[in-house]
Amino acid sequence: MTTPVTYSTHGAIAVLRIDNPPVNALSQAVRQGLSDGMDRAEADADVAAIVICGGGRAFIAGADISEFGKPPMQPHLPELCTRIEASPKLVVAAMHGVSLGGGLEVALGCHYRVAQPSARVGLPEVHLGLIPGAGGTQRLPRLTGAEKAVEAITTGRHIKAPEALELGIIDRIEDGDSQEIGIAYAQDLLSKGAGPRPVSAMPPAEAIDWDATYDAVLKKGRGQISPATAVRAVQAASELSFDDGMTRERDLFMELMGTDQRKGLIHAFFNERAVSNLPELKGVEPRALQSIGVIGGGTMGAGIATAALLARLNVTLIEMTEEAVEAARDRITGNLQGALKRGKITQAQFDALTTQALTVATNYDTLSDVDLVVEAVFEDMDVKKQVFGKLDAVCKPGCVLATNTSYLDVNEIAASTKRPDDVIGLHFFSPAHVMKLLEVVVADATAPDVVATGFALGKMLGKISVRAGVCDGFIGNRILAVYRTAADHMVLDGASPYQIDKALTDFGFAMGPFAVADLAGLDIGWATRKRKAPDRHPEERVPTYIDRLCEQGHFGQKTGEGYYIYEAGKRGGTPNPKIAELVAAEQRDLGITPRDFTDAEIVRRYMCAMVNEGARVVEEGIAKRPLDVDMTLLFGYGFPRYWGGPMKWADIAGLDSVLADIERFAKEDAWFWQPAPLLKQLVAEGRSFDDLNRAG
Numbered sequence: 107m108t109t110p111v112t113y114s115t116h117g118a119i120a121v122l123r124i125d126n127p128p129v130n131a132l133s134q135a136v137r138q139g140l141s142d143g144m145d146r147a148e149a150d151a152d153v154a155a156i157v158i159c160g161g162g163r164a165f166i167a168g169a170d171i172s173e174f175g176k177p178p179m180q181p182h183l184p185e186l187c188t189r190i191e192a193s194p195k196l197v198v199a200a201m202h203g204v205s206l207g208g209g210l211e212v213a214l215g216c217h218y219r220v221a222q223p224s225a226r227v228g229l230p231e232v233h234l235g236l237i238p239g240a241g242g243t244q245r246l247p248r249l250t251g252a253e254k255a256v257e258a259i260t261t262g263r264h265i266k267a268p269e270a271l272e273l274g275i276i277d278r279i280e281d282g283d284s285q286e287i288g289i290a291y292a293q294d295l296l297s298k299g300a301g302p303r304p305v306s307a308m309p310p311a312e313a314i315d316w317d318a319t320y321d322a323v324l325k326k327g328r329g330q331i332s333p334a335t336a337v338r339a340v341q342a343a344s345e346l347s348f349d350d351g352m353t354r355e356r357d358l359f360m361e362l363m364g365t366d367q368r369k370g371l372i373h374a375f376f377n378e379r380a381v382s383n384l385p386e387l388k389g390v391e392p393r394a395l396q397s398i399g400v401i402g403g404g405t406m407g408a409g410i411a412t413a414a415l416l417a418r419l420n421v422t423l424i425e426m427t428e429e430a431v432e433a434a435r436d437r438i439t440g441n442l443q444g445a446l447k448r449g450k451i452t453q454a455q456f457d458a459l460t461t462q463a464l465t466v467a468t469n470y471d472t473l474s475d476v477d478l479v480v481e482a483v484f485e486d487m488d489v490k491k492q493v494f495g496k497l498d499a500v501c502k503p504g505c506v507l508a509t510n511t512s513y514l515d516v517n518e519i520a521a522s523t524k525r526p527d528d529v530i531g532l533h534f535f536s537p538a539h540v541m542k543l544l545e546v547v548v549a550d551a552t553a554p555d556v557v558a559t560g561f562a563l564g565k566m567l568g569k570i571s572v573r574a575g576v577c578d579g580f581i582g583n584r585i586l587a588v589y590r591t592a593a594d595h596m597v598l599d600g601a602s603p604y605q606i607d608k609a610l611t612d613f614g615f616a617m618g619p620f621a622v623a624d625l626a627g628l629d630i631g632w633a634t635r636k637r638k639a640p641d642r643h644p645e646e647r648v649p650t651y652i653d654r655l656c657e658q659g660h661f662g663q664k665t666g667e668g669y670y671i672y673e674a675g676k677r678g679g680t681p682n683p684k685i686a687e688l689v690a691a692e693q694r695d696l697g698i699t700p701r702d703f704t705d706a707e708i709v710r711r712y713m714c715a716m717v718n719e720g721a722r723v724v725e726e727g728i729a730k731r732p733l734d735v736d737m738t739l740l741f742g743y744g745f746p747r748y749w750g751g752p753m754k755w756a757d758i759a760g761l762d763s764v765l766a767d768i769e770r771f772a773k774e775d776a777w778f779w780q781p782a783p784l785l786k787q788l789v790a791e792g793r794s795f796d797d798l799n800r801a802g
């Protein structure tokens with residue numbers, strides 16, 4: 107088997123070049139190749155210095171994440187980095203692309219570091235539920251100081267070459283082929299008589315207020331523990347010898363390796379990529395995508411247009427009237443100004459996007475040459491059908507016709523056109539130029555290359571695209587409706603909305619369901635309950651207390667009053683005393699004696715409802731795999747990433763215990779808590795949702 111590390115000599119310089127596509131991850135073979143290469147170079151009397159560089163798109167993207175959870179194999183990365191550092195010969199890292207995690211740690215084990223101007227470095231292990239585990243928490247602070255090292259490691263951010271130079275992480279920036287700049291730098295160092303410069307021999311980092319730093323990072327992590335743990339590892343770099351610090355880092359790293367959060371975060375890492383790998387897309391070419399049309403310039407339409415402009419697509423947006431056209435243009439301009447402020451685009455790009463790339467008009471004929479149109483008009487079937495009728499008439503053959511509807515029947519919309527195979531759902535989440543999730547809703551007649559085009563657009567817009575089947579609410583909103591109902595039932599049974607919100611933010615959600623409802627607008631849920639009322643099952647428990655508040659015109663943040671009272675200029679809200687009165691009145695009407703709930707029970711019921719409906723969505727084929735449900739909840743509904751998603755949470759909790767709880771809850775409410783057949787089947791077979799994911 108060819109080694110992924112090739113050895114060559116160039117005068118007195120030995121070069122160890124890594125070629126392990128796609129990103130030169132530090133697999134066992136790469137680690138072995140580097141170790142063998144170091145031995146060989148040191149044994150060669152003609153070699154005075156060693157350069158480590160990478161082929162392809164990156165220096166090294168880190169440890170091989172696919173090896174995590176498996177028995178560790180020699181040579182271990184920390185020992186390899188220390189072995190490189192201990193070389194009696196000068197070792198130079200020549201960096202390009204990304205040098206992340208173990209990749210940067212290998213470079214820190216070298217004596218000097220040179221990078222291309224476009225190179226980026228970082229220690230992103232906290233995003234995997236870990237901390238740097240090959241000396242990064244001990245060497246980086248010795249180069250940058252404790253404060254800067256804590257910031258870099260706890261955020262896991264990518265640091266561009268100029269800043270890395272300023273921080274002392276790299277020593278030089280040179281343009282050119284990475285191997286060449288590595289050799290040139292090594293020769294230059296040798297000519298100046300430079301020898302090995304082990305970072306571990308540099309003075310320890312300065313002391314900072316470690317406890318205050320730990321507490322601040324823990325609070326910011328909203329329940330995720332790896333960033334705060336990293337603070338303790340960097341503290342060791344300040345207080346202990348290098349060797350003892352390395353031992354401390356290893357202990358903390360191994361503790362985190364065994365946590366559920368590491369399992370959840372690694373699950374998220376691999377599945378945010380796997381979610382768009384669908385067998386049905388294999389070998390299917392998407393249609394051309396240079397220009398798109400957007401119908402409707404409200405919040406959604408303007409957001410979609412903004413996302414497309416930021417992806418460098420030409421956009422034609424249609425509105426009904428001249429004033430609506432201007433209002434849409436203003437919304438888009440405002441969105442792009444936000445991107446300009448965030449440094450996502452330059453002023454020149456802003457000017458080009460708002461003048462050349464965007465056309466806003468009232469005449470549908472301007473859509474005659476676009477490759478795809480997405481409508482974001484009023485959520486009414488008749489309105490949608492009128493729009494599609496016009497699109498049918500003006501759009502060129504092969505143009506993809508997409509609806510952004512969040513619950514209407516895409517099959518019915520498709521059937522209203524002469525080209526149902528060109529029709530698809532593209533369900534964006536507001537604000538569409540910010541939220542990562544895109545549900546690609548595949549109708550019965552949708553052609554395979556139209557599905558591929560939906561995913562291609564999602565990739566161009568930087569979305570996490572999830573394939574969804576047609577049903578009320580597709581994947582995310584359908585599951586949301588169920589776990590929201592579980593929360594409503596708990597309010598009727600005695601838990602306050604505020605206790606529920608807090609229990610769920612402690613679990614890791616950015617906001618609880620009632621704060622979210624206030625943010626989205628209580629009128630949306632109210633309209634949904636009215637829409638669904640005719641088809642409601644007689645045994646379904648549907649709270650009405652909040653409808654009373656809506657009847658008074660209180661819709662949450664937008665009216666200043668909902669579950670919470672919002673005062674101008676103040677962040678967040680305070681509990682609305684009316685809610686307790688309205689709930690008590692409904693409890694009296696229903697003859698309910700309220701009881702106490704623990705936070706743990708609140709979370710458990712909420713999660714069991716989410717998982718149970720997720721299982722139904724998978725067994726009906728609305729979601730292809732459990733991982734599709736996980737990615738939907740992570741990227742569209744603020745689900746805590748370190749749990750990996752509801753289905754991963756259930757695998758970690760144990761499907762048998764989840765099913766047992768659902769069956770226990772069913773004794774109080776058999777209609778709401780009907781165990782999903784798929785969940786019962788997996789428990790009976792001793793299988794997990796991840797087993798289903800692996801089955802594809």
Ligand code: T1G
Nearest residue numbers: 128131167168169170171172206207208230238239240379
């Ligand atoms: N290990 C294994 N596979 C990896 C990988 C890694 N570190 N990084 C990427 N891949 C795969 C990825 O799954 C995908 O596979 C393909 O490469 C392209 O990736 C001891 C313990 C490098 C910025 O956290 O951030 O070192 O889907 O689609 O958008 O302290 O990948 O094609 O089959 O993301 O151009 C620390 C993780 C590890 C970096 C490239 N390193 N990777 O982004 O391509 S832990 C990381 C990324 C560690 C040490 C610790 C990104 C990228 P497939 P991609 P991209």
